[in-house]
Amino acid sequence: MMEFDDIRNWVVRCVRCGTCKYTNETYLPSCPAGERFRFEPFYASGKNFIARGIIEGALKFSDPGVVEAIYSCPTCGNCQSQCPLPHHEHLVDIYEAMRARAVEEGAGPLPAHKPLLASLRQYDNPWMQPRASKVRWAKELGIKDISKEKARVLYFVGCTAALDPTLRNIPTATATLLKSAGVDFGILGEAEICCASTTLRIGDRKLFKNLAERNIELLNRIKVETIVTSCAGCFKTLKHDYKSIGKIKPQILHSSEFIYRLFLGGKLKFKKEANQVVTYHDPCHLGRLGGVFDPPRRILRYLPGITFREMDRIRENAYCCGAGGGVRTAFPDWATDNVGTRIEEAEKTGARLLVSTCPFCAQNFMTGIEKKGSSLEYVDLVDLLNRLIRE
């Protein structure tokens, strides 16, 4: 996380060479924003130059096109993987710092983002749902409430997985897998607070700080050894973005990493074969921006009956589904169109199952698959594993 004043010396490094517009060596589109809007302001170089223009006084956040350009970006970080210059590792930080300054100056966020922030203030989740709804999925599963009972592992469910009824299989499958592997775990239930990824991505730093501080205090207080997340966004926020606010003592793992360890330890027994061709989508916040590429792939490669095929753009080059950074909220049609291109890439592999590891990507993929009438089935990795451990 960077402050606007810290980006000065980085934005000037952009020379507008355009190398970030496509993937290195394979030359496939890398930037969903650029692909959609095509005009220069929407690429990484455009945002760098707008920042430079603002710093040098040639542009203001209130100027037409400025806020539109900086918010029309899922903050996927693909540009970071392609840009060869030293500022590359700060590109997403730069966009987030610009958004934060836009919010401070009253120019941001976009109107569509405001209800999310209001919901976060009122309910500690962005989905306008009362806190009690967060445990609905867990009823009758007999999961420990960690505020009342001690456990070694906290399953941090995340707002989207806990509150979107169409994604209920993600938390239930995760809990079932943890149970079947004999993991001593619990959930926070109603006490779980949004990780605040959304606030950071759309630029409300005050709210981010508030939620992050409360989370850090809570997550340290419950004294678990490990925190496991379902959501790539929660994972990246807790593990990487909180560092500028405070330290979370327990180790933070994404469910795919934790389950891979269980898998290696022989704790998961599969009773069925999938007999499917499968491909895998790297969520940006887990892969490129979170550094986790291999555990989900290794699991998929070892699963009985699975033929695993990679898409053209993978790992650091993986093409974003287009949901993140507030894009799905502000530009739902673009997010759906964008995921359509990723779905086509997945279809090209001949896969029947499209596996990924993020509830937020899941929402977008499921909408896209329906809109396209694709024969692909989207499955979260935990859901797939859960199907295979059952009789």
Place this chain on the structure above:
Amino acid sequence: MEKEEIKKRLEEIAGKEWVRDDAATLFLYSRDMTENEPHAPDWVVMPENPGEIQAVMRLANETLTPVTPYVSGANVGGLTIPVKGGIILDLKRMNRILEINESDMYALVEPGVTFGHLRADLDRNHPKLIYTYPMAPPFTSVTCNALLDGLCNLSHPHGATSDWINSLEVVLPSGELARIGSAAISGRWVSRVPLPDLAGLFIGWQGLTGIVTKIAVQLCPKPAFLKRAFILPYSYSTAYEMMRELSWTRVLDDIAGLSWVAGKMMYGRHGPITRDPGEPGFILFVEYSANTRSELWSKTMILNNLLKDFERKGKTFEGPLDINAILRFFPEYAKLANFPTTLDFLLDYAESGGFSWVGSYGPTSNWTSPTEKGSAIMEKYGFPPLFNCRSMKGGHYGSLRFLIPFDKRDPEVTKKLRICLEEICDLLLDEGFIPYKAPNWAAKKIISRADPGWVNLLKTVKNALDPNGILNPGHWGF
């Protein structure tokens, strides 16, 4: 016509979504990486096909609105800065590779097709064919490069990229559409001969005479074996003597060089760069190819024998060093091992997004003097003496380019840079070299020294094609 009315008409032509005039967009298209003064357009339009470009040109004529074509804006000469405002036609959406003809060995592409895209398509779908690649970033336009007489890694045997053009389709300033070369007669995009060569009306003109909407460029068979080697001569004169003699061997695909400064930049050096005593002054790189191992071996022998002769003559140099051997010890050289490439070390040297140059073509018989004098000018103004050169078209001429990454934030540096570039430009002209991709200020210098008959003809052609002066005004002295 009022601005709002022009905008409405543009939206009717290209679609509302593809016309922008907001402050952020105008800011982005008003400047490039160079020191050339920014100037904003009034609108940026992204057409999808030649028909839309024709309609824009008719509207521009009717309203006397300037039009500047644009693809990546990476020409390093301010050539896409709309110095008189008006419309920027960003051609990125016209990015289809229309045909790769394996038998006749050409690629027919739209102007938005970049080197990266062409390379990827050839590698994936036509692995027997290759194109020629510049040291420009991968996502710059194949069409623009050819129209700007680009220099690339196969320029030694085949010449500037303009020599690779078979046929064109172009929208004239009037809005009419014309085909040039064999495509005009037979519909086949195979050659520019045997016809009056009208391609010259558009090559080197920096978009002042027409907007090319299709271009067929020659492809080459991919050799089975390829070898890239580096030689490090201690003096410029030895380097150039070697380059000339190497071109006489007739066996090399690329003969090019960079000054020692580039080597230091490659290792991430910023700030003042000095030459250590005893350090080679030049990085000369050659590439050659063959169908068989024995042919490759024979070429290697020719190269080695020539270098032995140089040794016997007492000339000092290191090498030849095979690129693969170098890469084992110095992975930084990967940037010079495969094209297209992004020369990040060069672009980031000044750590502030500023990059400029004076590039030129001229007689290889006189490479050394402008190199030495040009380097001295650069040093005088506090810029590291970074230059590169290439043997062109069998050694019939050569390129010489002085490159200056500069601190764009510092107005004093920018002022110094302008003076330095002007001095180098004058020097090159004095020494028989002609600046290419000439920025407006350099074009004026060229014109001031040109044969008056040439200048008159230039004006006659421009006025005949573009009587209202609407295409890219302010460039080439118009």
